[in-house]
Amino acid sequence: MPARQAPPATIYNDLATLLPDWEISLKARGRQPTTIDSYLICARNLYKFLVSRGMPTTVTSITREHIEHFLADMFERVKPATVAKHYRSLQQLFNFLIDDGEITSNPMERMSPPSVPEQPVPILTDAELIALIAACKGQSLENRRDEAVIRMFIDTGIRASELVGLTVDDVDLGQQMALVMGKGGRGRAVPFGIRTTDARSTT
Secondary structure, eight states, X not given: OOOXXXXXXXXXTBHHHHHHHHHHHHHHTTOOHHHHHHHHHHHHHHHHHHHHTTOOOXXXXXXXXXXXXXXXXXXXXXXXHHHHHHHHHHXXXXXXXXXXXXXXXXXXXXXXXXXXXXXXXXXXXXXXXXXXXXXXXXXXXXXXXXXHHHHHHHHHOOOHHHHHTOOGGGEETTTTEXXXXXXXXXXXXXXXXXXXXXXXXXX
């Protein structure tokens, strides 16, 4: 009877093997779940690229050249902002690997961040804003709610995720102020106008 072959040995300093440790570290530092997911996706994309190109995946063997090849390849497929996000995420990854003693030098230490051209956000015209508010007119709870939401966006410029996270205690109608929780768990107060107050007070 032929001898049973031993399973392949786990490479303990392989990038894929170390990502769960990084995830635990991020959670221990109180990073938001969405931030952790974004970091891990970027790291896994690097790993998949290295594997597909036959490049090393052990963290002690990953060099600046490998990372630059990865970012250059991304520039051919995705927007510059996405490349820049991967760059920032990988910076955090290799900083962790340094702190954790997995590597002794950071391959990104002297790298410069990718340039991202400014892309102005499209702005609605006054006529479009008026039409948007008019579409919410009505006496139902849904109509009043929708008008309050639209006016809140117009007055404050907050993100959709920030508005969704608002609670009753976060909104002070008397002071016409709302406390929103932004990225990284940072809160800030935003003022809103009297018409927004009137719309919110009847929802």
